[in-house]
Amino acid sequence: MTGEFIAFMVLALVAIMGGVLLLNFKNIIHSVVALVFTFLSLAGIYVLLSAEFVAVVQVLVYAGSITIILLFGIMMTKHKATHTEPKSTWKKILALLGVLGFAAAFYLGIYNLDFGAEQVPLHANNTEQIGIALYSKYIIPFELTSVVLLVALIGAIVLARKDDNKEADDK
């Protein structure tokens, strides 16, 4: 039992616990806090996979900004929002069975998977490698991503602002 295995088990346990708790909490704010625990332990998993830069981006983007955006969304809709249970438990059981079947089918495919490939030094100069790949091989997708982010920014503002024309018509 190596240190990497122990670290993986602890991080995986925290991630799965966060996922299960986020579905079971009645208060949405508590769900978001459980989600933060999942995000942070996944950042640790990325470090184990020698992806330090992705881990830092995970903490910055997911545990930072996406959580804040979700909290803004919660605060702007309902403060005391709680989960409401679905009317029929039939749907719930059916969804659970479907998800379990999906998970079992995929688990059969992956539980003994081992490519045994040779190791490449991903952890050495990780950020430099990512930067070289981003700005040489993947420059077009990189620029397209910036366009997507701009469109999302403008689209979010247009969707969420108050409709002034309607108020003017009412007056």
Place this chain on the structure above:
Amino acid sequence: MTISGYLTLALILFAIGLYGALTKRNIIVVLISIELMLNAVNVNLVAFSKYGIMPSITGQVFAIFGMAIAAAEVAIGIAILIALYRNRATVNIDRINSIKDEF
């Protein structure tokens, strides 16, 4: 440590997210579940970039692209949620059914 442990973790997280997205009735919880599923996909990409059949940095680059798209997605989702809440005053999926076929 082989790839199957990481893939199993990603599979469990994806299954939790899928179950939450299918059964929960609050739009914000559905959005959170979708974020969990996107995160599981990112774990898969990074795991394959280290232990895959051709280990290289490409998986990590794709994980970063996925994160950028996920950030855009959650921003648009919250904007749509706020616009819906202004019009309908509810965050319950069952009550947002104005284009559902009535019969």
